[in-house]
Amino acid sequence: MGPLEKLHVHHEKLINTIKSLAERAKTNPADTSLLLAYCNEYLVSHAEAEEVTLYTVEDDPNFVNNMIHEHKQVKHSLDVIDAAFSRGEANTLVSEINNFLTLLNKHFNEEENTLMPRISKKISEQELEALIGEAHQIEAEKKKSDVWSLFEYDHKRIDLNLLQMKGSKGNNEKSSEYYSKMRTQLLNHIELEETVLFPAFAEHTTPDHMGPVNVMIQEHQVITSYLSSPADSQGTAKAFEVLQDLIGKLAVHNKKEELILYPMINRELPRAEKERVFKECLDKFMRV
Ligand SMILES: [Fe+2]
Ligand SMILES: [Fe+2]
Ligand SMILES: [Fe+2]
Ligand SMILES: [Fe+2]
Structure with missing residues (x-):
């Protein structure tokens, strides 16, 4: 498996688990606990690791800033979900979960269809392989396991x-x-x-x-x-x-x-x- 495929598989696992947890949370708000626990552990660390590895290769600052801004939006959306969950606001919860999924889908698509092809033109496959390896390493270190x-x-x-x-x-x-x-x-x-x-x-x-x-x-x-x-x-x-x-x-x-x-x-x-x-x-x- 090439490095781009590996990243794709990793994204698929994240997004599929998140989607199924989001559906559970929409059906039974009590299960929002699972969505939040999963994202805090696996999604936040993933985003943080990318910012210091893959994103550093891209040299258009506007493009990178936009990707980092999207991470912040996703993180903010999680905070809104958490607040609605704590206060038992079922309507806000469902609409924010939908917003969260839209943000996430858009971001993953940009990452795979725009950012990664651009990066892979700038560096060799070997360098990319090493960089993705480094991203995984950092992702593991960034996990809070709270x-x-x-x-x-x-x-x-x-x-x-x-x-x-x-x-x-x-x-x-x-x-x-x-x-x-x-x-x-x-x-x-x-x-x-x-x-x-x-x-x-x-x-x-x-x-x-x-x-x-x-x-x-x-x-x-x-x-x-x-x-x-x-x-x-x-x-x-x-x-x-x-x-x-x-x-x-x-x-x-x-x-x-x-x-x-x-x-x-x-x-x-x-x-x-x-x-x-x-x-x-x-x-x-x-x-x-
Ligand atoms: Fe307990
Ligand atoms: Fe990202
Ligand atoms: Fe990603
Ligand atoms: Fe107990």
């Missing part, structure tokens, strides 16, 4: 599904649907904390930092005990009472993780380990 925000986004996703479930009181079918979605996601979240995130942290921290982890694991037992009721009992008054208790317990538990444990894990995990944990957990969040 496990704190990844898990915090997943809390938001579960909270939103809980809210939607509360809002569907009286509609048993909708209510059961949100319940089973929320239940699967919450069990998956807890499992990933206990089998991936916490063990990785345990390996790289001192035993006195394991106190908060043990408290979280005990709280997980309480939380999962609320999830045992079958989905078909949803919609009943009793189920809504249980739901209210679960929301209260989760709020306290999540705050402790977000304010104490996740920042500690983010600080203490070595880079490569964080990257591995981020990738594995995001992949698994995306499956449910």
Whole structure:
């Protein structure tokens, strides 16, 4: 595979994953968490790496400035999506996701159909190969692998599904649907904390930092005990009472993780380990 083809394959993977996550977010706003986590890790680092490698070969400053300006627009659009997601503004969210996809498509097209052909006329295929290799290297280094925000986004996703479930009181079918979605996601979240995130942290921290982890694991037992009721009992008054208790317990538990444990894990995990944990957990969040 030549260097241009390689770049194309890389772009395809990015854009296809982003498109499918964007569709999910438009159908169920709670899944915006996945789109944001994915883009913050893989798209932002990609753009930053290009600016210091491929873009430096192009010598028309207007053209380069325009491409960099488009990166800024894409980044700004992500911020708008994030704000609409946090505030629960569903309409803004959908229209901004559409805007984001338009910006991204346009940019990828320009990059492949205009920028790359121009660059490949200026340098040899070997030089281009080396430059793309360097871009990949820098892209890997620029990844934030912010496990704190990844898990915090997943809390938001579960909270939103809980809210939607509360809002569907009286509609048993909708209510059961949100319940089973929320239940699967919450069990998956807890499992990933206990089998991936916490063990990785345990390996790289001192035993006195394991106190908060043990408290979280005990709280997980309480939380999962609320999830045992079958989905078909949803919609009943009793189920809504249980739901209210679960929301209260989760709020306290999540705050402790977000304010104490996740920042500690983010600080203490070595880079490569964080990257591995981020990738594995995001992949698994995306499956449910
Ligand atoms: Fe770009
Ligand atoms: Fe690109
Ligand atoms: Fe937890
Ligand atoms: Fe958590």
